[in-house]
Amino acid sequence: MSFQKTILLLTACAATALAQTGDLGLGTNPEAQGATSDVTPGAGPNGSEDWLNSGMEGDGWEAPFLSWDSLIKIDRKTFYANAGATCKQYDWAFQQAGDKHGIDPVFLAIIAMQESSCNPDAGGPTPGLMQVACSNYPDGQCTNDVEKSVDAGAAFLRRQLDDNNRNAIKVIGNYNGFFTKGDQTGLNGGRGLTRDYPCSEDGKAHGMPQNLDYLQQILNGWFLGLNPYGDENWLGQYHCSGDCSSGHIC
Template structure:
């Protein structure tokens, strides 16, 4: 048997772990307002903070989102997004620009939401159709239309309403966009969204279970120009099967 000195063994294990780890540096730096932030995006952290920080409370008494304003978020430029993973979104730029101007939201944020929600497919169906995948209540007169601009305006209006209602907290607003709810909001024995809730009987009765990697995927994935649905699907640690068929809590 070949023996390796302890120091050499540790170095070997560290090297192996680093070789197997997937990370990338999007070149935007580290957000000083985000806890656990790193320049590299890894399965559990990135420039806009660690997943544990973004998901504060999920593993205990319910989601208690930390605060970060929309203008505080680090992200790549709109041109870089369009020239990279968001190429399918560029055809809708006029709609993003119009809504961005109307609601004072950076257009790259809107393009990213469209990418995450529908892969920038204006023909995406379902009960919340189109690019932005929001309910018809947010459309003019509270009724869905075939207008792409109405759809983008509806999604932007909803996002802005959530930002305003949370005192400017973009993290809570993004979570709300995906159906997350905070502690003391009534659901889940008033605990709010927790790690075990999505696949509990109550969680499943409230529709498609929430993806607990959502915030990390959006803030440290899509906003960094990474393809969370493709080559960069390693981003996130919960890996919840949203059908709840794999036996996991989420």
């Protein structure tokens, strides 16, 4: 299905908003390799998944450069009207944290949707809307408090932008625990993230990351108003579910 048709199917309201903003269409990001005007399981306007995941088939993730400022994305109004409807009630928190850390609030809303489906009560080792490590909170204590969680997520995102020359692929990958050889994490024998790492003994022991489709789902999914957890669950080439059963990479 073409990107244009997919967007039109979302709702007439969304289609109207897209036509008015001109942010989308059938164009491609000129900085992105393998970019396609149609969204497919393995590609879209912000690049191909094979490019986004560069190196995972070999010696480890290399994180190619894609400027944060070049990203093709929808606006908050369109996002809230469709795929991000659950996040609308927390717009005040995204706006507040976005203003504080100099980040477009739509990025925070999108990450919250990917991380927790905008559920402030989402559990796990990093609870809350943004599912960010406890070390990002001022007191080092995780909480499902909406304001604190969004601020912690925005603070982490701000540091990633500053430390990685606004490389969108590195920034977003780091949010999901992707790592390169230069990250010096010691994981995967000191190599970057590889396709087979999540289901290796080391990968299962550390439990991170468990979604090799993360970059594709965000950059060519949520950013474009598509829902990888819903009607567009065909996005991605790995379909990781957090387990290593037959048929899954991770």
